[in-house]
């Protein structure tokens with residue numbers, strides 16, 4: 001019980017909140033300091049023990065495949081120039097051959113539909129879903145926290161956090177039940193409720209450990225909020241059959257699909273880097 005081998009990254013969204021940067025460049029390739037957002041997500045999943053990385057892509061996302069491939073001319077040049085450290089870092093960023101899988105969501109019908117596109121690759125076993133936009137800075141990688149909670153409970157687990165009341169209509173919101181340490185029993189989900197209708201301020205953020213049963217439920221899920229097939233609606237059906245917990249994860253989440261969230265992420269991650277922190281502090285003081 002507990003081993004999560006496969007992770008799904010749904011990256012077929014259009015990223016319209018970050019236009020014009022994302023007209024050609026996939027939003028998952030935007031750099032936070034010097035690393036594309038998608039690389040943080042893959043590193044987090046690897047640290048949680050995942051071995052198969054499944055990308056549900058769309059048109060214009062081929063750069064992501066290139067990013068996780070060897071770049072022969074670049075690698076050779078770095079080797080010739082004896083830049084072993086740079087070379088080593090690039091090498092380490094590439095998962096083992098055969099552990100990356102790409103499939104296309106042929107139309108952006110919603111997050112639930114994107115996850116469903118991975119059904120034949122994942123099969124009938126518990127698996128993880130990571131929304132790449134949600135960059136989480138944590139001592140223990142957030143997905144590892146979820147995988148550990150799954151190992152302990154055998155249940156479906158989603159990452160949850162408190163959001164301001166006026167923001168409930170941006171998230172899937174949880175109907176909370178009993179609390180057990182950082183775990184909250186989930187009694188229901190509501191997708192993007194208006195603040196006055198929200199059952200709580202506890203929002204689902206982009207980390208999930210779900211049983212393979214979700215695929216059968218997604219197949220029956222009708223379009224919901226925004227006319228899209230919502231993962232939240234299928235999770236609400238799964239909840240009727242299997243235990244489901246929210247994990248109040250330890251860490252700080254940045255929404256890199258949003259301009260302000262992205263800028264905050266760049267600053268927070270840069271301030272963590274010893275070689276940048278002092279210079280950035282000084283620059284920020286000059287601006288403010």
Ligand code: UTP
Pocket residue numbers: 010011012013014015016017018056105107108109110111113114131132133257
């Ligand atoms: P978002 O709500 O962030 O949508 O999707 P988006 O289209 O990517 O971005 P904006 O709002 O236009 O700026 C949440 C996650 O679900 C994926 C997205 O790639 C993102 O990781 N998604 C969404 C799909 O893979 N397919 C879809 O049809 C919709």
